Amino acid sequence: MTTARIRVDHVTRVEGHGNIVVNVTDGVVEKCEWQVPEAPRFFESMVRGRHYSEVARITSRICGICSIGHTLASIKATEDALGIEVSEQSWKLRELIKHAENFDSHVLHINILAAPDLLGAPSVFPLVATHGEVVARALRLKRLGHEWGSLIGGRTTHPMSIVPGGMAEVPTTKELTQLRERLLAAVPELEATVATVLALAPNVPAFDRPTEYVALSNDKDYALYDGDIQSVLPDGTKQRYPVADYKQVTNEFVVPQSTAKYTKNKLDSYAAGALARFNNNYDKLHPEAKKVAEALGIQPICTNPYMNTVAQAVEIVSDVYESVGLLDELIANGVELEPLVEPTKFGSGAGATEVPRGILFHEYAYDDEGMCLGGNCIIPTNQNHNNIQHDFDKLVPELVAQDKSEKEMELALEMLVRSYDPCISCSTHYLDVKFVR
Amino acid sequence: MSKPKVAFFDFTCCEGCQIEFTNYGDAAFLELLNHVDVVEFREAMSEKTTEPIDIAFVEGSFSREADRARLESIRERAAIVIAYGQCSASGGINALKNHQSDYKQFVYGADAEQPQLDSQKAQPISAAIKVDYSAYGCPVNKYEVLQIVAHLLHGKEPVIPNYPVCVECKRRETVCRYDEADHCLGMVARAGCAAPCPAYGVPCEACRGFVDHPNVPALEKVLVERAGFSQKRAADKALMFNANDLEALS
Numbered sequence: 001m002t003t004a005r006i007r008v009d010h011v012t013r014v015e016g017h018g019n020i021v022v023n024v025t026d027g028v029v030e031k032c033e034w035q036v037p038e039a040p041r042f043f044e045s046m047v048r049g050r051h052y053s054e055v056a057r058i059t060s061r062i063c064g065i066c067s068i069g070h071t072l073a074s075i076k077a078t079e080d081a082l083g084i085e086v087s088e089q090s091w092k093l094r095e096l097i098k099h100a101e102n103f104d105s106h107v108l109h110i111n112i113l114a115a116p117d118l119l120g121a122p123s124v125f126p127l128v129a130t131h132g133e134v135v136a137r138a139l140r141l142k143r144l145g146h147e148w149g150s151l152i153g154g155r156t157t158h159p160m161s162i163v164p165g166g167m168a169e170v171p172t173t174k175e176l177t178q179l180r181e182r183l184l185a186a187v188p189e190l191e192a193t194v195a196t197v198l199a200l201a202p203n204v205p206a207f208d209r210p211t212e213y214v215a216l217s218n219d220k221d222y223a224l225y226d227g228d229i230q231s232v233l234p235d236g237t238k239q240r241y242p243v244a245d246y247k248q249v250t251n252e253f254v255v256p257q258s259t260a261k262y263t264k265n266k267l268d269s270y271a272a273g274a275l276a277r278f279n280n281n282y283d284k285l286h287p288e289a290k291k292v293a294e295a296l297g298i299q300p301i302c303t304n305p306y307m308n309t310v311a312q313a314v315e316i317v318s319d320v321y322e323s324v325g326l327l328d329e330l331i332a333n334g335v336e337l338e339p340l341v342e343p344t345k346f347g348s349g350a351g352a353t354e355v356p357r358g359i360l361f362h363e364y365a366y367d368d369e370g371m372c373l374g375g376n377c378i379i380p381t382n383q384n385h386n387n388i389q390h391d392f393d394k395l396v397p398e399l400v401a402q403d404k405s406e407k408e409m410e411l412a413l414e415m416l417v418r419s420y421d422p423c424i425s426c427s428t429h430y431l432d433v434k435f436v437r
Numbered sequence: 438m439s440k441p442k443v444a445f446f447d448f449t450c451c452e453g454c455q456i457e458f459t460n461y462g463d464a465a466f467l468e469l470l471n472h473v474d475v476v477e478f479r480e481a482m483s484e485k486t487t488e489p490i491d492i493a494f495v496e497g498s499f500s501r502e503a504d505r506a507r508l509e510s511i512r513e514r515a516a517i518v519i520a521y522g523q524c525s526a527s528g529g530i531n532a533l534k535n536h537q538s539d540y541k542q543f544v545y546g547a548d549a550e551q552p553q554l555d556s557q558k559a560q561p562i563s564a565a566i567k568v569d570y571s572a573y574g575c576p577v578n579k580y581e582v583l584q585i586v587a588h589l590l591h592g593k594e595p596v597i598p599n600y601p602v603c604v605e606c607k608r609r610e611t612v613c614r615y616d617e618a619d620h621c622l623g624m625v626a627r628a629g630c631a632a633p634c635p636a637y638g639v640p641c642e643a644c645r646g647f648v649d650h651p652n653v654p655a656l657e658k659v660l661v662e663r664a665g666f667s668q669k670r671a672a673d674k675a676l677m678f679n680a681n682d683l684e685a686l687s
Contacts, residue, residue: 064453123482143462168638
């Protein structure tokens, strides 16, 4: 009979701090917890009294990996509150940088954070000697993602040029043409990455737990930058909600083992992220990405959380091809610096965008001087914590029944956490704040 | 001679400065690994060490008393401690809550007193341990970081600019934000970033902190007279990344 005392303080190769605590005695699971001890940071409070032009610059700092997404969600919420509608050019440039972030983050996760598990290594550093070409390719693709995002946003960690009302600076048509060439030139490296994922796919653990999947969705494309909220249940039932009603979906609550709040909607928990997007929006996926999904053996509705990393591989292909399409449109129209759209009112507004780890909500209220009265940010990893806990609750008894050793159980749990690519330092949370006007 | 042992640690922060380390591309990154051994880096590797470290990069603010012991153990093991990024060097953005008394209640409401939600004033790590050098910025300038490492590997003192961002705008011929009907903190902000923000059409927020002896009253005067700010907005403007320094200066 299995007896295990697992205590992983600060899971490695994830962004932020999370612990795994599992006690099993003679085959009986006594404790099984996913804990989040990240230091809370209080961003929703910090934005009070700041001018609307500064708010995204502050909330971008919630997360170093998804700072583009935080900037965009923040600015969309502010623009909603201020009655601003941006130009088609600004919209397209923002879609383009959204793809850059998704690509950049997924390349990092697939190659640097997740792959070592599948290759039996503790990190990417020993792989420099054993799988040098894989590491070099990952770093080249990472740099491509970084320079692609930097061309639009000025830099990828806390981008500068995306501002309420549009874009403060735009790339030249020539620079966009060069980016298009670079993206197409990267296709062989993408194919090689997909081949690596395919070779490692047999090492992805077999585990299924049907759950609810929540992502943005629209009728036009594989919604990354914009859409309504959509939920899909394991039986394929879909429901859409306007972004303004996001609290009807998130239903946040505080639990003792976590500084981050948990969420739930129709079932005990729900998942956000690449797999949730894939399960919600498969029919809108670019044909080239669909081919890759087929080759990798992933189809909706996939209920194995470990397959999130595989869904990310599908998405990096989608990001490149979708961006080539966007670049064709931008280049054909010619890009020029436009004046920023001015506010038409000051009130409350909400915005959502998909970040690499899933759906992200921001909401703010402004006074008549354009100064912020308070904010609310609900981060995808916070929406996944509850789902991770429910995965643990199903997985641990299964591992015990399979007579796995303590070490094997520990690795399976760490790999599960890593498959969500959690971004725990996004520790911002909110209760029922009444914005006092 | 064996390669110097380098380790990364993180406290209250977004970990974006660590991410900058993955943005050099293959050539520079793999070359760096020829000169240093990375022995601990939780965000990127599972290996851990209890051995002495030559250079410790410490990211994030000191915002919980519970973190003091971990900081002290890093200091004991490390020959050189670098405050890596603005959260670590000055408290950074995290200190923007320091002047508020109700931030816990605002975010957590009735749950604010639950023990896991403990938080105190966000401070630089130098409030807990001795810091040898600082890599400023939110995020750090990744090329400046390479220079700091190169200087240390050669036994030289890293050179950190102590002149304002305005110098760098002039150098790259960026039109002044005040001439574009905007505002800016560049005249009191520590340079070393190559002034990317004004070049991208947005004001400098002094994310690398102030130069030594900033003339804050003059800054406020310029914000009021040239950017049309209210006195209160002018006084609060530089809080975003410099709340601890403004408190110390007042």
